[in-house]
Amino acid sequence: MKTAINIVWFKRDLRLKDHLPLKTAIEEGLPILMIFIFEHSLITAPYSDERHWRFVVESIKDLNEQLKKYSQQVYMFYGEAIPLFEKILCYYEIKNVFSHQETGTWLTYQRDIQVKNFFKNNGIRWKEFQSNAVIRGLKNRDNWNERRNEYLSKPIEIPQLDKLKPFIIEKEILESFSADKLISSLNFNHQMQKGGETEANRVLNSFLNERHIGYTKNISRPEESRKHCSRLSPYLAWGNLSIRQVEQATIQIYKKRPSKRDLLAFQSRVAWHCHFIQKLETEPEYEFKNINSAYDNIRTEWNDTYFNAWKDGLTGYPLIDACMRCLKETGYINFRMRAMLVSFLTHHLWLDWKEGANFLAKQFLDFEPGIHFPQFQMQAGTTGINTIRIYNPTKQALEHDSNAIFIKKWITELSNLPSYLAIEPWKITPVEEISYNFHYGKDYPERIVNTELTYRQANKVLWDIKKSEASKSEAEKILSKHVKSG
Incomplete structure (x- = not known):
């Protein structure tokens, strides 16, 4: 038996x-x-x-x-x-x-x-x-916020591990489905965050007790955010922590810490976590088709040269390239820089979002499908319900990496240039090229597009569609399913 x-x-x-x-x-x-x-x-x-x-x-x-x-x-x-x-x-x-x-x-x-x-x-x-607070079978967002808050306020579930019975599986099962070869083939990279419940709690505690100070100020800065953002995203994506654990720990520390503004800002972003995952739970097609069909007939031509330059961090726009190189090496960049990468791909290079979504999913250590695909479509402007944001990478660099610290760290070709030229190397003069022993177009590539022109082109197309009756009709359906709450 x-x-x-x-x-x-x-x-x-x-x-x-x-x-x-x-x-x-x-x-x-x-x-x-x-x-x-x-x-x-x-x-x-x-x-x-x-x-x-x-x-x-x-x-x-x-x-x-x-x-x-x-x-x-x-x-x-x-x-x-x-x-x-x-x-x-x-x-x-x-x-x-x-x-x-x-x-x-x-x-x-x-x-x-x-x-x-x-x-x-x-x-x-x-x-x-x-x-977490994601509800299966949900047809709309009626009372979703209340149900989310109710779930997150319930006590943490603690399994009674001391009642576990020892269990040793049949050797034949282990041998038939052995993961040993896969595990031994993995190359462990210490530039990326380490997985595990123990490490997750260490990172959570370090953020709540110390690193959150300066969160609001540094959240958009590509270098400073590496310290002052929570860095909890991979632990949430792979379930080393539940969103309820993070929520309740934040509430507890909020009562004791003076830096309440930063903690409140963090809490407001934690609130979006399950909101976005709920979108994919309700509509799994977010992964592979425009959620607003009015945008189906744009970006129909593909350009491998553009796509490869974007993937390889060789677009000629230093902040874009620095972000991509950093992401590939460490598995992490902050939210604003992620949005900028998607914006550059879909708006300035005018490429369809789907290939880019898969590529960035591979780079993100914290790849969470329920956040990744809805966010990608939001930044690509294919929802019809969100503000169309077309990021200017030079403006972003001037605002969030004005001393080019992040840029020079990841684009060593630019490390000997003064900050203003590291941000805009196309402005270098022949005399400066000699002075800094730097040859624009050779040591670092020329810009593959002119963002002033691509901005105007993308902005017109996207807004014309957004204002169309077809887009508005689809947007109303999307709002009623994924956003509106009674």
């Missing part, structure tokens, strides 16, 4: 605290198999990168270090979900599978449909729990 077990399926919830699926599974009393699946289909998806899976491995190793004293662990498997569950069924009777609901990509959405049918056909109960 097969041993009856419950399974806790970890996905983007790589923590032990505030984990209701784990808490509930323990309370059920059966032996628990805790798993994470490195799905081949996800690893090879166009928005996935090694940096994501390295972060996951670091996170799970941290969990397993905590679980050692309970003689338990999260097992890591490589393969696809249904074949793995089929294999487990050869050895065990799976009573229940517990997991958080996942607002992922179209790929994980389709996988979950297939897995749900598989579980149903095999008499397995799949209990999915609400993830």
Whole structure:
């Protein structure tokens, strides 16, 4: 007779605290198999990168270090979900599978449909729990803010880990779906943030106790934001922390700290987290089609030269190039600089957003589908409900990196130039080229477009569409589904 077990399926919830699926599974009393699946289909998806899976491995190793004293662990498997569950069924009777609901990509959405049918056909109960304040099956935003606040104010869920029963899985399952080869192939990069619940709490505490001072002043600055922004985004994206933990910790520290303005500014941005993920949960098509169809017939021509220059940080606009090089190397830039990169791609280079969305998803260590795709469309101006923002990269540099500290750090070709020339190298004179031993167009590329011209062209097209009846009609539907709240 097969041993009856419950399974806790970890996905983007790589923590032990505030984990209701784990808490509930323990309370059920059966032996628990805790798993994470490195799905081949996800690893090879166009928005996935090694940096994501390295972060996951670091996170799970941290969990397993905590679980050692309970003689338990999260097992890591490589393969696809249904074949793995089929294999487990050869050895065990799976009573229940517990997991958080996942607002992922179209790929994980389709996988979950297939897995749900598989579980149903095999008499397995799949209990999915609400993830953060994102509500499944929501048709509109009526009373959504109230429901969000109610969820975030509930007590943190603490699983009773001391009641975990030791569980050692059959060797055949481990060998058939071994993740060892994948894990050993990962190159660990110390320029990127390290994954794990322990590290997440350290970063949260350092922000709330010290680094938040200056948050409001430095949030838009590409260099200073690396310290004064929370840097919690990858820990939220991969679930090392829940948004409820961050919210409640911020409220507690707010009562004790004098720098309330910075903490309030941070809280206001935390409030947007689930708002955006809810968009993708309600309308998964955000990932691959214009949410406002009135914008379907623009940016129809593709330019590989432009796209490659943007990807490689060789556009001739120093702040654009510095941001891209920094992002590729460290997995992080602040929000304003992200918006500027998208704006440059879609407005100044006039390229469709979809390829760029996948490319930047690969670079963002904190790739969160529910934030990434709605934000990308918002910045690309394809929603019809948001203000059209066309960022001038030179103006952004003058305002937020006026001494070219960030630019020179990431574009070493410009490091010997005075700040005004590092920001606008096209203004260098022949005498200055000799003086600084710098040859514009050779040591650093010329601008691939003139943003004064591209601004006017993009602005006219986008505003003409936004003012059209077709766009307004679509925008009203979008507002009623994703924004308006009763």
